[in-house]
Amino acid sequence: MNDLVMPQVANEPVVPGLNMDYFWMPFTHNRHFKKHPRLYVAAKGNYLTTYDGRQVYDGTSGLFCCGLGHQHPKIVEAVKSQLDTLDYCAPFQFANDKAFQAAERIAAIAPAGMNRVFFCCSGSEAADTAIKMAIGYHRARGEASRIRIIGRERGYHGVGLGGTAAGGMTNNRKAFAPLMPTGIDHLPHTHDPKHMAYSRGMPKWGVHLADELERLVTLHDASTIAAVLVEPMAGSFGMLPPPVGYLTRLREICDKHGILLIFDEVITGFGRLGHHFSAARFGVTPDLATFAKGVNNATIPMAGVVVKQSVHDAFMTGPEYAAEFFHGYTYSAHPLAMAAAIATLDVIKEEGVLERVRELEKVLEGAVHALKGEPNVIDIRNLGAAAAVEVGSISGSPGLRGMNIVDECFRNGIGIRWNGDSIMMAPPFFSTPDEVARMIETLGAALRANA
Numbered sequence: 001m002n003d004l005v006m007p008q009v010a011n012e013p014v015v016p017g018l019n020m021d022y023f024w025m026p027f028t029h030n031r032h033f034k035k036h037p038r039l040y041v042a043a044k045g046n047y048l049t050t051y052d053g054r055q056v057y058d059g060t061s062g063l064f065c066c067g068l069g070h071q072h073p074k075i076v077e078a079v080k081s082q083l084d085t086l087d088y089c090a091p092f093q094f095a096n097d098k099a100f101q102a103a104e105r106i107a108a109i110a111p112a113g114m115n116r117v118f119f120c121c122s123g124s125e126a127a128d129t130a131i132k133m134a135i136g137y138h139r140a141r142g143e144a145s146r147i148r149i150i151g152r153e154r155g156y157h158g159v160g161l162g163g164t165a166a167g168g169m170t171n172n173r174k175a176f177a178p179l180m181p182t183g184i185d186h187l188p189h190t191h192d193p194k195h196m197a198y199s200r201g202m203p204k205w206g207v208h209l210a211d212e213l214e215r216l217v218t219l220h221d222a223s224t225i226a227a228v229l230v231e232p233m234a235g236s237f238g239m240l241p242p243p244v245g246y247l248t249r250l251r252e253i254c255d256k257h258g259i260l261l262i263f264d265e266v267i268t269g270f271g272r273l274g275h276h277f278s279a280a281r282f283g284v285t286p287d288l289a290t291f292a293k294g295v296n297n298a299t300i301p302m303a304g305v306v307v308k309q310s311v312h313d314a315f316m317t318g319p320e321y322a323a324e325f326f327h328g329y330t331y332s333a334h335p336l337a338m339a340a341a342i343a344t345l346d347v348i349k350e351e352g353v354l355e356r357v358r359e360l361e362k363v364l365e366g367a368v369h370a371l372k373g374e375p376n377v378i379d380i381r382n383l384g385a386a387a388a389v390e391v392g393s394i395s396g397s398p399g400l401r402g403m404n405i406v407d408e409c410f411r412n413g414i415g416i417r418w419n420g421d422s423i424m425m426a427p428p429f430f431s432t433p434d435e436v437a438r439m440i441e442t443l444g445a446a447l448r449a450n451a
């Protein structure tokens with residue numbers, strides 16, 4: 001275990017005045033963290049403030065979600081004003097006006113034909129919602145045998161049972177094997193450093209990996225497959241941009257066999273890849289797309305699924321007095337979240353955010369690839385305002401080198417994160433070239449310090 005030397009007095013709290021015993025932290029090494037906290041107490045713009053008063057550049061936009069920076073005044077104002085007007089109302093059998101406005105705004109920027117929007121509160125819920133929609137869609141059309149979902153190795157679709165099963169993260173799945181729904185299979189992941197290490201943007205190798213879908217169709221028969229669920233760019237595993245042509249090929253095979261294509265746009269949506277939905281960047285329109293995070297700059301938990309009208313309309317059967325889709329959440333379409341989303345969309349438009357991200361992409365690409373040749377670096381990947389540097393693992397301790405490097409950066413005022421030994425960056429969209437340069441220089445120094 002990495003033992004950072006931090007001043008500690010027996011029985012004294014690590015953070016003065018804060019008892020850290022009670023909060024069980026998600027996806028975190030609780031015991032290590034509570035000895036060596038990366039603890040924030042405030043944030044503004046591109047910077048967070050630690051409990052001991054240091055400024056840390058938010059090099060991952062929170063968890064890839066606050067691309068517009070913290071406390072954007074227009075979003076803050078919209079949420080405050082909504083709080084003063086309508087704080088909450090039931091989302092089943094009743095609704096609030098902002099939900100309809102937000103849905104209309106999202107439909108307007110979604111790929112053509114995707115114009116019906118269902119709201120939930122997290123990316124995990126969005127994934128499970130999309131899976132239910134896909135199975136329900138086929139059932140409503142008289143193809144009830146289509147129940148299988150095809151995910152992809154190294155995919156992440158949150159932690160609901162559907163998303164965990166369709167996802168391809170071993171640690172997330174293995175402990176819960178008995179709970180995984182049957183009827184899930186996986187495409188191979190698309191990352192092969194032998195053929196694509198240090199690709200700038202989308203790798204040119206790998207389109208053929210989409211043909212594995214044909215193999216799964218042959219194995220299971222199309223009549224049992226409801227949908228393919230993939231992230232256009234696998235984010236959480238460590239930024240794996242899709243090979244050129246890969247998503248188009250998946251689309252073609254889905255069309256050929258009547259299979260729905262679901263894009264999980266939880267990270268890639270709302271600006272991260274320079275478009276509202278990355279489907280536009282890749283020139284591939286899915287049938288359903290999940291979104292979350294950037295939709296309202298993470299101000300209030302919010303997510304959703306936008307679908308083609310044909311998917312929605314398949315559910316609109318039966319007597320009009322009866323609900324059509326037996327699914328939803330107490331906090332679906334929460335008025336504060338909706339207000340934040342409308343304001344976020346205004347900011348994206350008024351402040352030319354998509355154009356800014358396209359400029360930022362060039363700056364980030366040039367800067368991050370300069371780290372080739374630094375100690376232990378084995379791959380560098382980038383797309384949009386996102387990048388990853390992968391380092392070789394310390395023998396027997398996967399993830400430890402990644403953590404040490406991130407800790408070193410944190411001590412030097414740069415907040416980035418690691419998954420395994422991939423170190424990930426997703427800078428806020430208004431970052432300056434100087435801020436990007438400082439992030440990369442700090443990372444370079446941390447790589448050398450952990451050689």
Ligand SMILES: Cc1ncc(COP(=O)(O)O)c(C=O)c1O
Nearest residue numbers: 122123124156157158264266267
């Ligand atoms: C692609 C993708 N899908 C789903 C999720 C889950 O989102 P949440 O943590 O809001 O449940 C994430 C979270 O990082 C994600 O990256």
